[in-house]
Amino acid sequence: MKKKNLYVALLCSTLLSFNTFAQNRTYDGPNKMNTWSITGYGGITKFFGDIKEYDFKRGSNEKLTGGWGLSINKQLSPLFGIQITGFNGQLQGSKKGHMSVLSGDSYDVFFNSPSFVQATVDGTLNVNRLLFGFKKLRRWKVDAHLGAGIIYYHTDLTATNTNPSSEYFGITYPISTNTSASSKTAGKWERNGSTYTREWVIPTGLAVHYELTPRFDIGVDFTYNYVNTEKMDATVGDYTDYQSQQGLWTFAAGESKKDGWGMASIALTYKLGKNAVMSKDGKYDASKGRYHLRWANPMDLIPVPYNPTMNDADSIAKANMPKPVDPRLYTDSDGDGVADLFDKEANTPAGSVVSGGGVAMDLDKIIRDAIKNNLPKDECEALFSNIEFDTDKAIIRNASKETLSKVVELLNMRTNCRIVLVGHTDARASDSYNVSLSRRRVDAAKRFLVRAGLTDPSRIIAEYYGEYRPIAENTSVEGLQSNRRVEIKILPNNTIRSTYPAGFRR
Incomplete structure (x- = not known):
């Protein structure tokens, strides 16, 4: 049983x-x-x-x-x-x-x-x-x-x-x-x-x-x-x-x-x-x-998840890495406001007004031709120039006042143009101080343009970056001077603006 x-x-x-x-x-x-x-x-x-x-x-x-x-x-x-x-x-x-x-x-x-x-x-x-x-x-x-x-x-x-x-x-x-x-x-x-x-x-x-x-x-x-x-x-x-x-x-x-x-x-x-x-x-x-x-x-x-080794990960990263960007895109050796990659005339004199291709322009001749030929007011071409400042100063130099006055005259003739002022400093201070200094330099240039007779101040766009966008090394007197600048960009109103980091434009 x-x-x-x-x-x-x-x-x-x-x-x-x-x-x-x-x-x-x-x-x-x-x-x-x-x-x-x-x-x-x-x-x-x-x-x-x-x-x-x-x-x-x-x-x-x-x-x-x-x-x-x-x-x-x-x-x-x-x-x-x-x-x-x-x-x-x-x-x-x-x-x-x-x-x-x-x-x-x-x-x-x-x-x-x-x-x-x-x-x-x-x-x-x-x-x-x-x-x-x-x-x-x-x-x-x-x-x-x-x-x-x-x-x-x-x-x-x-x-x-x-x-x-x-x-x-x-x-x-x-x-x-x-x-x-x-x-x-x-x-x-x-x-x-x-x-x-x-x-x-x-x-x-x-x-x-x-x-x-x-x-x-x-x-x-x-x-x-x-x-x-x-x-x-x-x-x-x-x-x-x-x-x-x-x-x-x-x-x-x-x-x-x-x-x-x-x-x-x-x-x-x-x-x-x-x-x-x-x-x-x-x-x-x-x-x-x-x-x-x-x-x-x-x-x-069920396929085993792929866990790459360090060598595999390195190979994948290299295979998918974009081609190196031409460094000339970030350099402006002659300080005319046009990157070396697009600059068709290298080593233009400091303070020169240049075209979008970096070729030096005679601003007086442009103004005379505009008056002589009675060009339509809605025509505008891209022009670039820089004005420089003394160390820790936001005061317009006399040499720069002449350039800014001609810019006012040109803008009053070409109503379809806008002007972009971009302030910079050298690296000899704190970041926050340099941003503030670059802003004061832009404000100084803007005040001068308005006092010089610019009929429509709303066409002025101001941006400032402190020491973050140098065009020369901050290791020499010449490099420091080149970085203490305000870039002047005269552009058609229909030109798409570049996108800049928040907190560095005004």
Whole structure:
């Protein structure tokens, strides 16, 4: 009874475990995977019970028996699965010198179960994945399985008296366990004129599979089936009186162990699903198709995030680095307000008024030509010039006053022009002080323009940057002087202004 209770507890635990996985742990990952398959079995059957002389070879009257089966399999996760399995096969057994305690006679006993049918629900556990992980034995699958179901069987038994001193010597007694009388307590099923007895069965076994192709697996399977009866062979052990058939008709329990049968078979599995693919080198690419959950770990289908090394990161940075900017874009060697990259006339004299291309212009000639030719007031060309200041001063020099006066005259003639004043300093003070000083220099130039007669002061735009935009090195007297400046830019009103950092324009 203890062993029986152990089987029942193990079965209930297994079914509960698989029910939990079916409800909560079935695969539902980001990549589509195939999970269904069909397996066919064919092999040799063997009975284990009272009427059996040898465990793994035939008795004197036995023939080799076999069976076939079919299962529908559902893989719930890489480790767990469930299957519905059906078997049909034949069983035989024999034993010599079987003694009847009641009569003292001996018998040669032979039984035959010509066609039994069994259906079970089994849970499977992928043992090698559980023990060795997913990196080893990639194309091998070792499944332990356990389940429960029912079996229908029909048994015919013959017992021949072999005791020469017996009055029944040589008489053969045919017995069928599955008459209408003997099947009352076990349940029955009528087939081909015979009554089939129904019993509970618990299958357990081990299957080894090998992945051949994306569609087919081949393997071997051994299953032992524990049947909940001791009369599958029509006997209850040494306490049977074959002459009187005592105990057979009522299916009364005897003292022998419960019967069982085993099957060693070759299994061929066809994997269902769309776009079936398999991994041959341990690498997976979900874009190529669907792998089967019997063989693939869903985590292997997710690409490993790329973590570049320092060398990789350096190579990527160099490959994506923009081309170096021409340094001439940031330098103005002659201080005329035009960057060297665009300056077509280098080394123009300090204080020169130049065109947008850096070419020195005669401001007086421009004004005379404008008066002489009576040019339209809405025409304007870009002109650039600088005025310089003494150290820590915001006072307009006399030489610069003449330039600013001509600028006023030109602006009053060309109403579609605007003027941009940009203040700068050298580096010999704090940042905040230099920004303030550059602002005072711009304000001084602006006041001079207004007092000199500029008719529309709103056309003046003031900006100041302190020491942040030098045009020369702050290491020489000449460089310091060049940086103490206010840039004068005369531009058409429709010219798009440059964008400067906030806090440095006014």
